Amino acid sequence: MTIPVAILGATGYTGAELIRLIETHPEFEVEHLGAHSQAGKLAGEVLPGCAGSVANMTLAAADAVLPDDVELVFTALPHGAAANSVFAALEAGKKVVDLSADFRHKSNDIYKSAYGSDHPHSELFDDAVYGLCEFSRSDVSGARLVANPGCYPTSTLLPLVPLLKAELIDTSSIIVDSKSGASGAGRSAKTDLLYCELNDSVKAYGLPRHRHAWEMEEWALGFAGQKIQLRFVPHILPMSRGMLTTLHLSGSETNNWHGILHDTFADEPFVRVLPQGTLPSTAGVSGSNRCDIGIAVLGDHEAVVVSCIDNLLKGASGQAVQNANLMFGLDETAGLAIHALWP
């Protein structure tokens, strides 16, 4: 018996990645696909990579009633729109993994600061578990609603939290410099994502304060109990997928930091700490659900920590499936490739 799944936002980049993962998952089965402007079309008409029987499924409207037998709903929708679909799915008794930012915060004030409007369903904040599995595994297992972390926060918090817990970092001078492939901005048409605007170019954006900065600070406190202030500068690169985050850190006992990271993640299937002095690349994780972490010690009080993820996998749909596996008591790695696409 398989577990029937709905994917709302199936025509977007993370939705398409979810279809790809669920189609080869040993326990989950695609039962329902939802869309917005593309509703009514066949999935195969809208998604070039979609083949087999799922390509012949008709895309339902995002607010269509979910089939009774669906047990799990992935909401891969823009923030704001996701909250109402999450509410409806929970009311219908489904479990939900929300890939948007709508349930990543625990207060309406912070949500409003980051996203500019009041939250339509703040009464659900207490139900939502922030699903950075490596730090919230047991809470995710019992959850009916998991807020899947953002891609930038995932690549930042995985290396940062263990070092914060060890109380070896200066919490007032953390610099987070991130680079993302263009799929991080989603599939909808935007002038600044046109080929000629992106190609042969790198640019910073989202300043003075990108909305993921609030998420990083909230969950650094949540997981490590440390109140931090960080400077976060995201950049967009002319590549389809991949994310590299460089943390510029100062503190003490920097020669122990590699050992702390290594010990923290030694048994984790999806986090790999590279040998001291070896730094990761986006190509090393592309197509996998893995986060690779490297560290370069610059002196007794300074180090640079670099992490790489595939923004559509560990940064979105892969982590969403990892969370869903935990919610249904399955092997956490089910349906998730460990190896990257290489070359």
Ligand SMILES: NC(=O)c1ccc[n+]([C@@H]2O[C@H](COP(=O)([O-])OP(=O)(O)OC[C@H]3O[C@@H](n4cnc5c(N)ncnc54)[C@H](OP(=O)(O)O)[C@@H]3O)[C@@H](O)[C@H]2O)c1
């Ligand atoms: N891309 C990433 O790397 C990434 C990483 C982490 C988290 N996320 C988050 O995941 C969510 C989906 O991201 P994405 O990159 O997949 O976005 P996307 O490519 O822009 O796709 C958005 C999807 O939502 C649907 N949609 C658009 N407006 C809607 C509305 N008003 N009501 C209901 N459905 C609507 C679209 O349907 P139609 O095509 O039919 O219009 C499409 O299926 C976002 O919240 C994003 O922040 C994305």
